[in-house]
Amino acid sequence: xxxxxxxxxxxxxxxxxxxxxxxxxxxxxxxxxxxxxxxxxxxxxxxxxxxxxxxxxxxxxxxxxxxxxxxxxxxxxxxxxxxxxxxxxxxxxxxxxxxxxxxxxxxxxxxxxxxxxxxxxxxxxxxxxxxxxxxxxxxxxxxxxxxxxxxxxxxxxxxxxxxxxxxxxxxxxxxxxxxxxxxxxxxxxxxxxxxxxxxxxxxxxxxxxxxxxxxxxxxxxxxxxxxxxxxxxxxxxxxxxxxxxxxxxxxxxxxxxxxxxxxxxxxxxxxxxxxxxxxxxxxxxxxxxxxxxxxxxxxxxxxxxxxxxxxxxxxxxxxxxxxxxxxxxxxxxxxxxxxxxxxxxxxx
Amino acid sequence: xxxxxxxxxxxxxxxxxxxxxxxxxxxxxxxxxxxxxxxxxxxxxxxxxxxxxxxxxxxxxxxxxxxxxxxxxxxxxxxxxxxxxxxxxxxxxxxxxxxxxxxxxxxxxxxxxxxxxxxxxxxxxxxxxxxxxxxxxxxxxxxxxxxxxxxxxxxxxxxxxxxxxxxxxxxxxxxxxxxxxxxxxxxxxxxxxxxxxxxxxxxxxxxxxxxxxxxxxxxxxxxxxxxxxxxxxxxxxxxxxxxxxxxxxxxxxxxxxxxxxxxxxxxxxxxxxxxxxxxxxxxxxxxxxxxxxxxxxxxxxxxxxxxxxxxxxxxxxxxxxxxxxxxxxxxxxxxxxxxxxxxxxxxx
Numbered sequence: 001x002x003x004x005x006x007x008x009x010x011x012x013x014x015x016x017x018x019x020x021x022x023x024x025x026x027x028x029x030x031x032x033x034x035x036x037x038x039x040x041x042x043x044x045x046x047x048x049x050x051x052x053x054x055x056x057x058x059x060x061x062x063x064x065x066x067x068x069x070x071x072x073x074x075x076x077x078x079x080x081x082x083x084x085x086x087x088x089x090x091x092x093x094x095x096x097x098x099x100x101x102x103x104x105x106x107x108x109x110x111x112x113x114x115x116x117x118x119x120x121x122x123x124x125x126x127x128x129x130x131x132x133x134x135x136x137x138x139x140x141x142x143x144x145x146x147x148x149x150x151x152x153x154x155x156x157x158x159x160x161x162x163x164x165x166x167x168x169x170x171x172x173x174x175x176x177x178x179x180x181x182x183x184x185x186x187x188x189x190x191x192x193x194x195x196x197x198x199x200x201x202x203x204x205x206x207x208x209x210x211x212x213x214x215x216x217x218x219x220x221x222x223x224x225x226x227x228x229x230x231x232x233x234x235x236x237x238x239x240x241x242x243x244x245x246x247x248x249x250x251x252x253x254x255x256x257x258x259x260x261x262x263x264x265x266x267x268x269x270x271x272x273x274x275x276x277x278x279x280x281x282x283x284x285x286x287x288x289x290x291x292x293x294x295x296x297x298x299x300x301x302x303x304x305x306x307x308x309x310x311x312x313x314x315x316x317x318x319x320x321x322x323x324x325x326x327x328x329x330x331x332x333x334x335x336x337x338x339x340x341x342x343x344x345x346x347x348x
Numbered sequence: 349x350x351x352x353x354x355x356x357x358x359x360x361x362x363x364x365x366x367x368x369x370x371x372x373x374x375x376x377x378x379x380x381x382x383x384x385x386x387x388x389x390x391x392x393x394x395x396x397x398x399x400x401x402x403x404x405x406x407x408x409x410x411x412x413x414x415x416x417x418x419x420x421x422x423x424x425x426x427x428x429x430x431x432x433x434x435x436x437x438x439x440x441x442x443x444x445x446x447x448x449x450x451x452x453x454x455x456x457x458x459x460x461x462x463x464x465x466x467x468x469x470x471x472x473x474x475x476x477x478x479x480x481x482x483x484x485x486x487x488x489x490x491x492x493x494x495x496x497x498x499x500x501x502x503x504x505x506x507x508x509x510x511x512x513x514x515x516x517x518x519x520x521x522x523x524x525x526x527x528x529x530x531x532x533x534x535x536x537x538x539x540x541x542x543x544x545x546x547x548x549x550x551x552x553x554x555x556x557x558x559x560x561x562x563x564x565x566x567x568x569x570x571x572x573x574x575x576x577x578x579x580x581x582x583x584x585x586x587x588x589x590x591x592x593x594x595x596x597x598x599x600x601x602x603x604x605x606x607x608x609x610x611x612x613x614x615x616x617x618x619x620x621x622x623x624x625x626x627x628x629x630x631x632x633x634x635x636x637x638x639x640x641x642x643x644x645x646x647x648x649x650x651x652x653x654x655x656x657x658x659x660x661x662x663x664x665x666x667x668x669x670x671x672x673x674x675x676x677x678x679x680x681x682x683x684x685x686x687x688x689x690x691x692x693x694x695x696x
Binding site for chain 2: 072074075076077079105106107108109111134143149150151152153154155157158163165167174176178179182183199201204208228229230231232234235236237238239241242244245246248249250251252253254255256257258259260268270272274276277278279282283284286287289290292293294297298299300301303305306307308309
């Protein structure tokens, strides 16, 4: 498997988006976002997407030149229209706007709609936390691409509807970035491609029978992922519905339902300035004590230590920034082929 | 088992709080809140708490005359200091303040600290949704009463840290009111009192061994509840940490850690005015389509239909408002005894 430095990979990805007609700033943004996903270990949201994005631009689904527009702007609220350009550009704009408004008002909400794939949702709340604020984000698939069954149901009705949260501490930020389903669809796709079985309790087939065959998501009629929680799946389902209302209905996008044919991401982003509520010193003192209490917890059988939310990503980032990023052979082959078609020079 | 009408039960509960020295408005508020929990079927948060509250007032932990104070008020943010009075009074004040601010600003966040038990967290987001807004709430136990192990750990480090969400639809509101642990502590207490076993995957004993014995939460050293998610418990754990930061550190209260001796509730409440982001018509159209899509889902084996989040509570409420509320014999005996001690007249 080829191993590339993060900056090499970024430079390569950037060339694709320039070749597709994006302005340099947008090309940089999308490339940075994809490579950052690889750096923190979320390869399903990394450069594997380049080829998919090339196809989406060619089919007209992504407009590589579109600029996001700010609509319905208030002192602490706004809606960003992605104009079906790059999701990473529109979502970044939404996060920056949330930070600017929360700096003034203490709290801000920014809605995003008509956006393509934003990539790793955690990226936007991380950016908010970098400004000493707490970030929260809720995203759906703009109404389309439903793959998750409601609790007590046997057909897909919701998208995987992630929740992301990032909060600063005196050390590394706490980062939560989770789907309300048992897993992201990308994980099932990887299992299928590797010829592996899914864990029990993740999937049902089109008749509603429990299965470990990841292929059931890709048949017609299709099976479904289950909501987080197993026998307590009403909780994961509740979170999924919550996300769908916040990201789908409130933003001006669409909720998950059969009439919604649009696929992309819609998202609500919240930024909360810490000292609008409590003195910063108090906040850091308490968060740091929470971190110490969690890290001091004796490990369960089969575990070496208790990790903080986001700690795995941080460790992987250190490793990959030092040692480079492995790209699997199939992804690399597809990237090389697409590069040739677009006349892109490859790293030596 | 005695069966009382909701208004009878409310009148009885009110007398207790008056007898303890609370002003009439506060006595009404706490009584209404407790009985509302019984009405929607959350008996663990209902009038069973009267006797516990009487003890807490006598021990000085609840000040029945304390008034909540609004501190650090901005245009769309505020902090409410409960002054260790009734949690239901302080949290109601916080919810009303969030509604008033969101009406002006579009979005508002109100922090609550130094509050006793607020009861059912869902009550406050329901109240926000009644004003055609979306309500979100995150609560911890003010740093104390930790009962939940982190993922990969075997000792309690977090409280059950609930998330509540309520959103209006053209019909009944969608209500999500869930702990980030497998269950609320009250459920384990009920199982222990009934001599029953807990489901597998809910509890570990003080050595970290999986157990179905609900007694392990009440030994010294104690065992722990597990986070929501089973093998995917990193997700429930992530949500629990998120709630602890929002409710504990941001509000001026305490996060869950060994130095935190305070027990009560700290909470962050958010109110979001729908038309600050998208036209109301669009919101209702999309939410209603989501509701139809979910209700049309074919049921899984063992289920008759797919329920919306909050639908069980709504059905129970219809039933209990029509047929009265059953109080278990032990709770009734305790209430009668406490009534006698306080010189309270009982319903005929």
